[in-house]
Amino acid sequence: MAEGRWRQRLLAAFLGIGCFAASVWALPARAFSALAAWRITADGLLELRTTPYASLSASFDPGDGAQGPRLWIDLPGTPSRPRTLQAGGPLRQVRVGTPEPGITRLVLEFQPGVQLDPAQLKLVGVDKDSWKLQLPPQLGRYLALGEGSVDRPDPIVAAPSEGSGAPSGAAAPRQPLRPLRPADMPSVARGRFRVVIDPGHGGPDPGAIGIGSTQEKDVVLEISQQVAELLRGRGVDVLLTRTGDIDVDLPPRAQLANSSGADVFVSIHANALSMSRPDVNGLETFYFQSQQGRNLAASIHSSIMGTVRREDRGVREGRFYVIRATRMPSSLVEVGFLTGADDAPDLMDPAHRRQLALAISAGILDYLRLGG
Numbered sequence: 001m002a003e004g005r006w007r008q009r010l011l012a013a014f015l016g017i018g019c020f021a022a023s024v025w026a027l028p029a030r031a032f033s034a035l036a037a038w039r040i041t042a043d044g045l046l047e048l049r050t051t052p053y054a055s056l057s058a059s060f061d062p063g064d065g066a067q068g069p070r071l072w073i074d075l076p077g078t079p080s081r082p083r084t085l086q087a088g089g090p091l092r093q094v095r096v097g098t099p100e101p102g103i104t105r106l107v108l109e110f111q112p113g114v115q116l117d118p119a120q121l122k123l124v125g126v127d128k129d130s131w132k133l134q135l136p137p138q139l140g141r142y143l144a145l146g147e148g149s150v151d152r153p154d155p156i157v158a159a160p161s162e163g164s165g166a167p168s169g170a171a172a173p174r175q176p177l178r179p180l181r182p183a184d185m186p187s188v189a190r191g192r193f194r195v196v197i198d199p200g201h202g203g204p205d206p207g208a209i210g211i212g213s214t215q216e217k218d219v220v221l222e223i224s225q226q227v228a229e230l231l232r233g234r235g236v237d238v239l240l241t242r243t244g245d246i247d248v249d250l251p252p253r254a255q256l257a258n259s260s261g262a263d264v265f266v267s268i269h270a271n272a273l274s275m276s277r278p279d280v281n282g283l284e285t286f287y288f289q290s291q292q293g294r295n296l297a298a299s300i301h302s303s304i305m306g307t308v309r310r311e312d313r314g315v316r317e318g319r320f321y322v323i324r325a326t327r328m329p330s331s332l333v334e335v336g337f338l339t340g341a342d343d344a345p346d347l348m349d350p351a352h353r354r355q356l357a358l359a360i361s362a363g364i365l366d367y368l369r370l371g372g
């Protein structure tokens, strides 16, 4: 662009408590980041949770031919570690970095060629510690992504009230056993493998409905899309049986796998039982008859068990249509119980779903790497 780069400061409207900001900026460089949690919903709503009364500023750069537009938000404090998350849909990457000690910068980089009108972007304070910014919804569905828990108070700041034992959307998700990062994904020969990922249900068929009206179709679509992106990042060709909230019959799902010459088929589901059985939780992974299917299921299962906290319901033979009708090694994973008191808060947590996606991807890659 002839006129070169330009930047625009985005309006940060805050509900009359921005005057606390100056003292926060004066914190020493080693202070913890004011960014406690963030998430981007499939509809493109960016939500942040910060330390109370933090001062934020948002900026924008339209990018050029090679680099898409970037939107960034600066907060006080230094992040514990700089990191890059591969996004999806209109967003290419989300980065958490530190342009200088004492500042956390959350960067949203869009795909090259995306046109954004900065006048449409407004960072709005909705509470002393929570912020929202609506990304343009007309760019298509975003890949839901996030870190930490935007909804719940940080237990370090506010001690959680003792639970009554009843399941509740307010229960805190469990910490992962061994968090995975995209860099931890096993490597396989690039361009050699094709994988079909099947997000269960969709459209008018919500699948299981759990605590907080969480719908299986949404949870598994988000996890599946992340798995697809992670596998593509390792040079695997990935086909999804659905990429949106649509209903696909079971036979076309299996046909897609059979006609595409896929090496592996993985169907992703979440379990549910009646709301009166919050005591039933856990991971179960199915295969149908073949030893290779069993190996695939075991690889995914053990990867998840090693990453997140889950009751182990085992690797089991099952007769689900999609794993019976597919001709390549196939597996169906039930990532947890939407009606379970332990599993439901996890499944509602974007950071936990990210860990599930990483663990499933690592399990598939390990299976491919070891040659079945």
Ligand SMILES: [Zn+2]
Binding pocket: 200, 201, 207, 208, 216, 269, 270
């Ligand atoms: Zn299901």
